[in-house]
Amino acid sequence: MSDGLDDVVAAHTVLSEVDGAAGRLVIRGHSLAELAGRTSFEEMVALMFDGLLPGLPQGRELSMALGHARADLFGIVERTALADGLGPVEAVRAWTAQIADGEGPDTALKLLAAPAVFTAAAVRKQRGLAPIAPDPALSQAADTLHMLHGEAPTPAQAAALDTYLVTVADHGLNASTFAARVVASTRAGLVSAVLAGISALKGPLHGGAPGPVIEMLDAIGEPANARAWLEDALDRGERLMGFGHRIYRVRDPRADALKQAIARLGADAGRLRLAEAVEQAALAILRERKPGRSLETNVEFYTALLLEALGFPPEAFTCVFALGRTTGWLAHAREQIETGRLIRPQSVYVGPQPRQAA
Template sequence: MNMQLSKTPIGLDGIPAAETVLSHVDGERGELIIAGERVGDLAGKTGFEGVTARLWSGGTGQPVGEAAVRAALGAGRERAFARLPDLLGITRGLSIVDGFRAAIAGLRAEAGLAHEATIVGAFPVIAGALVQRVKGNDPVAPDPTASHAADTLSMMLGRKPNAREVAALDAYFVTVCDHGMNASTFTTRVVASTQADLFAAVTAGYCALTGPLHGGAPEPVLEMLDAIGSTERIKPWVDSALARGERLMGFGHRIYRVRDPRADVLKGAIERLAGDGTDLPFAGEVEAYIRDALRRKNPDRPLDTNVEFFTAILLDALKIPRQAFTPIFAVARAAGWTAHAREQQRAGRLIRPSSAYIGAMPG
């Protein structure tokens, strides 16, 4: 048997799969640019509707304004609420994560309406309805005049959120709305490259997001903080985990070789929310010790804090159930997915990478 060992980079690392105007990740410098702005600057000057307008403008090549996006998303949430009986019909007995997948797969094109707004508008309505069902409550009707972040929280919590809560979730939405050619975005673009519609492409993107190596990390961060429990247990717990070779959730990233720039944006959002009882001091102590321990273990290339660490703390502080963390991530990332799908469709080229065959050759 003649086995050929490949020297091809596995996982397409460092191989461009598309040209895009939407976002850029520089892992060596710890920089994320979304629609021409560094993520920290962008989060300080616009909300979700504003960044969505930028992404959709870039993806479609047709300028769209923030006010138009706000109106379209509000109307999209209303239409999704009217369709909830159909959308939730096959989700009985499923978890929030799996029920969300089943429901978004039931979305469809609506004559004369933008598919992007139908998708992005529906996501928080579906997520909120699934959360309320777990609580034994009826779905909360959306308010089309509210911001996307405010309405998402209202439907999730069953009450009107305060201004600090809205600002915190809005900052999260802006921060995670797009992130280069990540696994779910790449999946979305592959499906869109076949000229399948946006609904198929985005459903595929969400399926990729549910994997624990992509969108499933924030909940284990909270489980880690729960297991540590108190300040005096930080050192022995972390040292023991590292000695066993365990992964510390919320640290390290496939792309970033330095600190994830999104971590500081979310940390700032949490600090502004801290008056609402957020336990940032303890989490901050855990983060500081883990960073120091990782530097000691691997001084040449230590792992640093990633976006999941502060995502977990922020979403928990907002009283969003842990089982809904992945759908909430999707509520934000849907803006990027839809923009990337449109951009890929405009390119008109099928994504069809080659593979490196390492099996047996015929004699």
């Protein structure tokens, strides 16, 4: 038996392969390097759903359908007070639960559009600002930033968010994707599967982790402080956020894709100089202190820098992660519905046995 189901094969999939030893991520026959920075969110959706969701619009029609779905979903924000007093993740989950469940393309389109509308609205409500209606003519990435800030983003900003959404779209049978597949296997519907994914993603051991990277960078402050701060943190028994991964034994390829996206925003975007100094110091210290372990930079580190540079607050980072990963959740859910059966693993009972009567 493997605790945590490590190395247990629970599905056969055409969607993605994670090679932790080689630091390689393959999505539907393409390496991440082929996709990140070259593919839009809409193109990634089309790639992921190829052959899995008959009736899904293609090409320009897909972008238009997503725009109309965002406009329709804004009505949920306008007519309900569900999210009042909730944090962004809980607000997104509560609003998403108002979508009627189903297994077809109309439901999938609404779920793909939902995190864009609901994340921006939740952040603005938290800031005491009125939510901004979607612009169906914009791309998903551009409209997300428009709804967040109240103005159209630059092409570079929209491209940076596209890069992030593509980079995190799918990543094997991670915890949230497995949760979505389990729920899909019961035929509960795509909304239920996505809600399971969101609920798993919010955990600090999964998608809830990028926010603390910002706290670490805030505490370090200047590149010159990096090594001393990091060593003190390790002396206190703390984990260095943004380093190490359950699967990767070398550098997470997604970290490089996101670092390049930040660089393309401009020399002054984000806190790239500080981040690079922290990364170099952390990797050196980890090699010195933990020579038998491979603890490399993971996706969380540059996720935090990129999303901060685009104006998302740390408490909404998990919501933006969900905006990208919903593509993977839905594709896996559809694959499970089409090719799988009810997921029902066994457990090994290790408790006491009933006492036998004399």
